[in-house]
Every structure is written in C-alpha cells, then in structure tokens.
Amino acid sequence: MTEPDQSALLRPHAEQAFAEELSALDRTDDRPRPPSWRLSPWAVVTYLLGGTLNDGTVITPKYVGPRRLVEVAVATLATDRALLLLGVPGTAKTWVSEHLSAAISGSSTLLVQGTAGTAEESIRYGWNYARLLAEGPTAGALVPSPVLTAMETGTIARVEELTRIPADVQDALITILSEKTLPIPELATEVQAVKGFNVIATANDRDRGVNELSSALRRRFNTVVLPLPASEEEEVGIVTRRVEQLGHSLELPPVPAAAEEIRRVVRVFRELRSGATEDGRTKLKSPSGTLSTAEAISVITSGAALAAHFGDGTLRAADVAAGILGSVLKDPVADAVVWNEYLEAVVREREGWADFYRACREVSG
Structure with missing residues (x-):
C-alpha cells in the first residue's frame, strides 16, 4: 500500500x-x-x-x-x-x-x-x-x-x-x-x-x-x-489556535474578524459552565452538558464553514447560534429552560450583544 x-x-x-x-x-x-x-x-x-x-x-x-x-x-x-x-x-x-x-x-x-x-x-x-x-x-x-x-x-x-x-x-x-x-x-x-x-x-x-x-x-x-482552562483569555487562545489548525486541514477559506465571535462563544460556555456571569453578579443554572473547550472549537469551526460557504466570509452571530444551541440543549426540556433564562437575563441585557440575542432567539424558536 x-x-x-x-x-x-x-x-x-x-x-x-x-x-x-x-x-x-x-x-x-x-x-x-x-x-x-x-x-x-x-x-x-x-x-x-x-x-x-x-x-x-x-x-x-x-x-x-x-x-x-x-x-x-x-x-x-x-x-x-x-x-x-x-x-x-x-x-x-x-x-x-x-x-x-x-x-x-x-x-x-x-x-x-x-x-x-x-x-x-x-x-x-x-x-x-x-x-x-x-x-x-x-x-x-x-x-x-x-x-x-x-x-x-x-x-x-x-x-x-x-x-x-x-x-x-x-x-x-x-x-x-x-x-x-x-x-x-x-x-x-x-x-x-x-x-x-x-x-x-x-x-x-x-x-x-x-x-x-x-x-x-x-x-x-x-x-x-487535566483542568479546564483557568481564564477566559487562555481558553480564547486555545480555541483560536485550534480553529486555525482545523481550518487549514479542512481547507476552509480564512475567516477574518473571527475574534469577537470566538470570545462570545467562550464567554457563554464559561458562564453556563460555572453557574455565574463573568462579573459574578448573576447566578445561573448550568445545563446538563459539559460545554467543553472542544465543543467551543466545534461551534466556531462549523460557524466558519457557514460563513465561508453561505455568507460573505465574515463570522457573525448567526453563524454560531445554531452550534451553541446544539451544545447547550443536551436535554431538550431541562436545558431549554436554562438556555431561555440565560438569554433573557444575561444576553438580552448585555451591551453590544443584540445581534447575538436575535440570532439565538431565531434558532431557538
């Protein structure tokens, strides 16, 4: 052979x-x-x-x-x-x-x-x-x-x-x-x-x-x-590097300006994983899934494929929303409650996240 x-x-x-x-x-x-x-x-x-x-x-x-x-x-x-x-x-x-x-x-x-x-x-x-x-x-x-x-x-x-x-x-x-x-x-x-x-x-x-x-x-x-990444910056760096490697291996076109969406996905995962917002002011329910760094990499890679093949090449909230929903909703009943509460209590009120809120609401139905 x-x-x-x-x-x-x-x-x-x-x-x-x-x-x-x-x-x-x-x-x-x-x-x-x-x-x-x-x-x-x-x-x-x-x-x-x-x-x-x-x-x-x-x-x-x-x-x-x-x-x-x-x-x-x-x-x-x-x-x-x-x-x-x-x-x-x-x-x-x-x-x-x-x-x-x-x-x-x-x-x-x-x-x-x-x-x-x-x-x-x-x-x-x-x-x-x-x-x-x-x-x-x-x-x-x-x-x-x-x-x-x-x-x-x-x-x-x-x-x-x-x-x-x-x-x-x-x-x-x-x-x-x-x-x-x-x-x-x-x-x-x-x-x-x-x-x-x-x-x-x-x-x-x-x-x-x-x-x-x-x-x-x-x-x-x-x-x-082996622990989960200690800080948001560390996890963003891991996700960014692996997405670049996977994109090269899969021959996906380069996705410019992906940093903002990577950071948002990582923050959503970390907050739901820890049961609290980044500033510690709001307590949250955690979903049944692990919301691991590997899943964040998968969400961004899938979003990059959508942006490259069906968009204008720029990774946007709409490209990652469905992937996040699939990662969070392992239990379609209990996790849906957790996700909806997070969207309304955190995402909706967060400055600069209106596009992300709309995209997530659209795929959540």
Whole structure:
C-alpha cells in the first residue's frame, strides 16, 4: 500500500503533522534520554508546551495549561508507573496522550479505543482463527494487541476512555502494569516488556455509561487531572489556535474578524459552565452538558464553514447560534429552560450583544 500524500490527509497523526518540530528537537536535544525514548523528558515537555530552540526553531504549543502537570505526566512515563489522564470531557486528554506518545515513541498509533464492547483481546491478544484451526495455537496464529506490541517494542500504548471498558476487561491490565509481563498460556510462554514500554490511559467520570476503576487498577496508575482552562483569555487562545489548525486541514477559506465571535462563544460556555456571569453578579443554572473547550472549537469551526460557504466570509452571530444551541440543549426540556433564562437575563441585557440575542432567539424558536 502506497503512503498517502500528507497534505491529503484529513487528520494526520501528531508525529506526521509535527514531524519537523520533532526532528528539530531530536537534533538539538543533548539531555539524557530514558531507554527507547526518542527525546529527553525536557524536550518532550518543550514539544507539548512550546518554546524556541537554540537553533531558532520555534516549537508551537500543543497544550496550554500548568507546566508542572505536564512535567509530572512526563516524569511518570519515565518510571515504571503508568499514566492516567483524568478530567471532564473536552480537557484535551486524548490530545495530550497522542502528543506524549508521538514525542516519546515516535508513534501514537498503538491505540485501544475503549467502548462498552471492548473485549479482553483488545488489551491482551487474539487469534487468527483460520490459522488457529489449521495449525493450532502457534505464534503465527496469534494476533497481538496494541498493548502487546508496545511491550515487545518498548513503546507507549494508549488506552482511550478506560472507564468505558467493562470492569472485567479493564482488569486485564493489572498483571501487565504490575509485573510488566503478559502470560500466553496457550503457547506456554510469556511476553516481557522491553524498557521504554508504558501505558497512557484517559478517563472521565462525568459522562453516563462509565465503569469505575477497581482500586487494584487505580494503584497501577499515577493520575494527573487535566483542568479546564483557568481564564477566559487562555481558553480564547486555545480555541483560536485550534480553529486555525482545523481550518487549514479542512481547507476552509480564512475567516477574518473571527475574534469577537470566538470570545462570545467562550464567554457563554464559561458562564453556563460555572453557574455565574463573568462579573459574578448573576447566578445561573448550568445545563446538563459539559460545554467543553472542544465543543467551543466545534461551534466556531462549523460557524466558519457557514460563513465561508453561505455568507460573505465574515463570522457573525448567526453563524454560531445554531452550534451553541446544539451544545447547550443536551436535554431538550431541562436545558431549554436554562438556555431561555440565560438569554433573557444575561444576553438580552448585555451591551453590544443584540445581534447575538436575535440570532439565538431565531434558532431557538
């Protein structure tokens, strides 16, 4: 199979999208590297948070948040402890996991996507049943999981949405994380992890349908809680940067003067999320959804597509109103009450927001 043109990919992996930055870090990184790591822990943190290298190369920030949290996460992966990134939906857990794997192992693709239907074979190993029937249990008939492959190659395996995996399947990780071995009784053998192997898992306990982690499994992880952006300015910056990246990837025409609408969307999300207006004078009811930064990015990106293809190219309130409504109204009855009260008590009275109020009222019906 031929390699696709990078520019034609809808969503390149981190190691593809930021290959030049990773190469520059590799060239200039003279600090000690743990076994099998492509970069030193210092360089991994620089890759995540951004900076300027000695040769003048600018490393763009991939994550905006407390530096100490990122340092703790990277230091954890340099030990024999696995890393659990915990947080409400939309706090960039998957994003951070992918970029950590790309910087440490050069690949972020050894991935187990957790769902209610994830089977134990996804974490341990499975079988090629045609070969199993023809040959019996042999090494050639065994199909390694991403975790098993990471053990054999001394790289990072990612487990996304760990708490969505059934509890009995989750516990398949216990022996792997504690003993760093995976027994294969059918072959009377075991796989021992090569230095550099580790696991990054992500989880949240806010959504419905989650399974609590057993205390035995929790003890195998060092947990780092990723917070929501601390300030409005920080969140506006994150949304602006990601919208620009997505717009470039989706080949959307540039949307001039989008800053005002980005700030309004972020403020609406933050106020409803916190249950109070920015100045703290008005208490608000919060909707059932999380109203995460990721959802704000989606609202602005969808609005940019509307403005580019069906408008004059300028992002306006009418372009983002429907997206905001879809994000807020997860429960069509209870959340509608919350939204209507917010529109009447806050948006309607806010100076300079008349166009936003009208647009939201139009789509709210």
